[in-house]
Amino acid sequence: MAGGSVFSGGRSNRSNLSVLVQNQSGPCNSEPLDRLFLSGSSYPFLGSRSMLSFEDVNVGKGTSNSRSFFQSFDREENGDDEFDEYLHHPEKKRRLSADQVQSLEKSFELENKLEPERKTQLAKDIGLQPRQVAIWFQNRRARWKTKQLEKDYEALQASYTSLQANYENLLKEKDKIKAEVLLLTEKLLPIEKGGGDVEQTDTNNLQLPLQKPPFDSASVGEGSKLSVVACKQEDISSAKSDIFDSESPHYTDGVHSSLLDPGDSSYVFEPDQSDLSQDEEDNLSKSLLPPYIFAKLEDADYSEPPETCNFGFPVDDHAFWSWSY
């Protein structure tokens, strides 16, 4: 212990002190103990006085003033009789007085570590052994650290709660925007499907082509592919609105399937493009994607994100795929 060195100049004596004092069962006749207790210094080592019990001294609760005992003891001559007498008392810890603790606290606020000079001076001022002061600072630092950890934990928890609330708000906002996009898309659908015949056709029937493909869907297979093929054949790409401009990053790479669910291949339109050049792929995408998206928008259930979008998070991670809107 750090304080041990104050009295006898060495860490190894730290344990010796306690052994010597605690094992006292007779006169103080050991050479090391004599040296420690009867030194000629102005602030002699007082042994573990603070740990010893004196029935007649400050046995009150919490307010016990060990200092008064120390001081009175110091004023006396440390005669052998009294010395021997107190050594025979059973060992007991003694709490520091309120004044002592206050002084220690003040000192701790200034600097939570003790230089040897400061320790000695403080000990002298409040009537404690330097070792006790060192121990008090040691324990005080441990308490401070514990409280600091608690504070840090609370701060982190608050931060997490705040972030979580913010995240949930963003999810709600995203859902709202998504619904608006869907609504707008549905409104645009008749215009898209109407193409050049719009002016000749009853506008009330603009959605019919998509709702009722001009061929038997059963002969084609999956509805999504069917829609793609149908749209391609109709070549309605010229009727695309600006919303579905092929320059939009949303449509440049396999598109909405990856936007909706990058991990769900069932959403990906995968014609056998292995034989296509990059240009052909691009052209195909440009001509097919918007209608495909229309079809998928009809097919997909956007009330819930694809399950594979969770990425292991407990909360549906809508953000990843929805931000593409």
Place this chain on the structure above:
DNA sequence: TTGTGTTTTATTGCCTCC
């Protein structure tokens, strides 16, 4: 008064620094 949980004082062993 007593049992129990908490706080405070002190010890011990290990570690780092010089």
Place this chain on the structure above:
DNA sequence: GGAGGCAATAAAACACAA
């Protein structure tokens, strides 16, 4: 290798409900 710090722990002192 000594000095000093820290974590873990012991144990006394204290607080408090039953």
